[in-house]
Amino acid sequence: MDYHLLGLILSFLFNGTKVLAGYPIWWSLALGQQYSSLGSQPILCGSIPGLVPKQLRFCRNYIEIMPSVAEGVKLGIQECQHQFRGRRWNCTTIDDSLAIFGPVLDKATRESAFVHAIASAGVAFAVTRSCAEGTSTICGCDSHHKGPPGEGWKWGGCSEDADFGVLVSREFADARENRPDARSAMNRHNNEAGRTTILDHMHLKCKCHGLSGSCEVKTCWWAQPDFRAIGDYLKDKYDSASEMVVEKHRESRGWVETLRAKYALFKPPTERDLVYYENSPNFCEPNPETGSFGTRDRTCNVTSHGIDGCDLLCCGRGHNTRTEKRKEKCHCIFHWCCYVSCQECIRVYDVHTCK
Numbered sequence: 296m297d298y299h300l301l302g303l304i305l306s307f308l309f310n311g312t313k314v315l316a317g318y319p320i321w322w323s324l325a326l327g328q329q330y331s332s333l334g335s336q337p338i339l340c341g342s343i344p345g346l347v348p349k350q351l352r353f354c355r356n357y358i359e360i361m362p363s364v365a366e367g368v369k370l371g372i373q374e375c376q377h378q379f380r381g382r383r384w385n386c387t388t389i390d391d392s393l394a395i396f397g398p399v400l401d402k403a404t405r406e407s408a409f410v411h412a413i414a415s416a417g418v419a420f421a422v423t424r425s426c427a428e429g430t431s432t433i434c435g436c437d438s439h440h441k442g443p444p445g446e447g448w449k450w451g452g453c454s455e456d457a458d459f460g461v462l463v464s465r466e467f468a469d470a471r472e473n474r475p476d477a478r479s480a481m482n483r484h485n486n487e488a489g490r491t492t493i494l495d496h497m498h499l500k501c502k503c504h505g506l507s508g509s510c511e512v513k514t515c516w517w518a519q520p521d522f523r524a525i526g527d528y529l530k531d532k533y534d535s536a537s538e539m540v541v542e543k544h545r546e547s548r549g550w551v552e553t554l555r556a557k558y559a560l561f562k563p564p565t566e567r568d569l570v571y572y573e574n575s576p577n578f579c580e581p582n583p584e585t586g587s588f589g590t591r592d593r594t595c596n597v598t599s600h601g602i603d604g605c606d607l608l609c610c611g612r613g614h615n616t617r618t619e620k621r622k623e624k625c626h627c628i629f630h631w632c633c634y635v636s637c638q639e640c641i642r643v644y645d646v647h648t649c650k
């Protein structure tokens with residue numbers, strides 16, 4: 296089948312999502328208040344926008360874990376906003392749109408790479424955590440331990456089963472990434488890189504039991520890291536992301552696009568690296584086409600020489616300075632025993648914003 300025809304068929308199949316955005320519309324789950332776990336209305340799979348048939352089936356079969364899937368995307372986006380808080384593009388989401396990032400992630404940029412990685416990591420993380428907390432009947436703790444965790448130690452408590460969370464993330468988040476085009480290949484790679492980060496950061500937690508703090512019995516279990524550690528790690532991977540070029544191959548099923556490292560002199564990307572093949576806009580000026588909001592009125596750091604500093608964040612346009620009064624706790628006194636009382640003071644701060 297020739298590529299053009301395939302493209303037509305694919306764009307027909309994915310029409311609902313394609314006209315809206317080049318990235319998953321179901322990420323809008325993260326902003327829907329109704330999907331957050333516990334005490335809310337049940338999730339209606341048919342009403343989640345942008346699900347492909349495989350995801351719809353998954354949703355119906357495993358409805359119990361859908362709140363954690365939504366929670367995971369939310370976690371990923373919150374972490375993205377933390378990691379990018381001082382940057383020109385700061386991971387802003389648009390509440391009243393299904394394409395929650397606007398057109399910014401339509402291009403195959405580093406930013407897209409990061410968001411895909413952190414969102415699929417978030418799904419794996421949240422599903423794993425909620426399974427360990429016993430919120431679902433189809434999953435739980437990991438009991439496939441081989442041998443004791445250390446000499447004289449025992450397995451105890453609930454080991455988090457990250458393999459299960461990763462599996463769910465792979466099934467669900469990658470379900471729409473089966474096109475033979477370069478963007479699909481990029482998304483698959485970055486999604487997997489995000490999930491691998493979770494597996495790589497699993498660590499043993501141990502606790503001593505015994506009289507007065509002695510360690511007669513030590514029990515251990517596998518635990519996921521703080522999600523912040525995942526965010527920090529993936530942010531480093533964003534900074535060192537590998538630029539790729541698109542190659543077309545003719546295979547029996549038609550034209551297939553794959554990615555190859557652009558610079559042969561650099562170490563080729565591993566499964567843990569993020570990859571991209573389009574350059575980012577500079578995000579300095581507002582541009583509805585690229586989805587850039589520009590940096591006007593953004594708060595900048597006047598003492599920093601980094602990207603959050605006024606020079607770089609304001610793209611050389613300069614900045615305004617105003618003073619702001621903030622109420623703070625002060626003159627705190629510790630009272631025996633045990634409380635602290637404070638007074639309220641007004642402190643004056645300089646606030647710098649981009650012109």
Ligand SMILES: *[C@@H]1O[C@H](CO)[C@@H](O)[C@H](O)[C@H]1NC(C)=O
Pocket residue numbers: 380385387588589590591593594
């Ligand atoms: C992120 O950028 C948007 C658009 O410039 C701005 O409105 C928002 O306040 C910024 N958020 C943070 C946390 O700086």
Ligand SMILES: *[C@@H]1O[C@H](CO)[C@@H](O)[C@H](O)[C@H]1NC(C)=O
Pocket residue numbers: 596597598599600
């Ligand atoms: C501003 O930048 C300086 C130098 O990098 C840093 O020490 C300081 O914490 C920053 N301030 C804020 C509010 O981020």
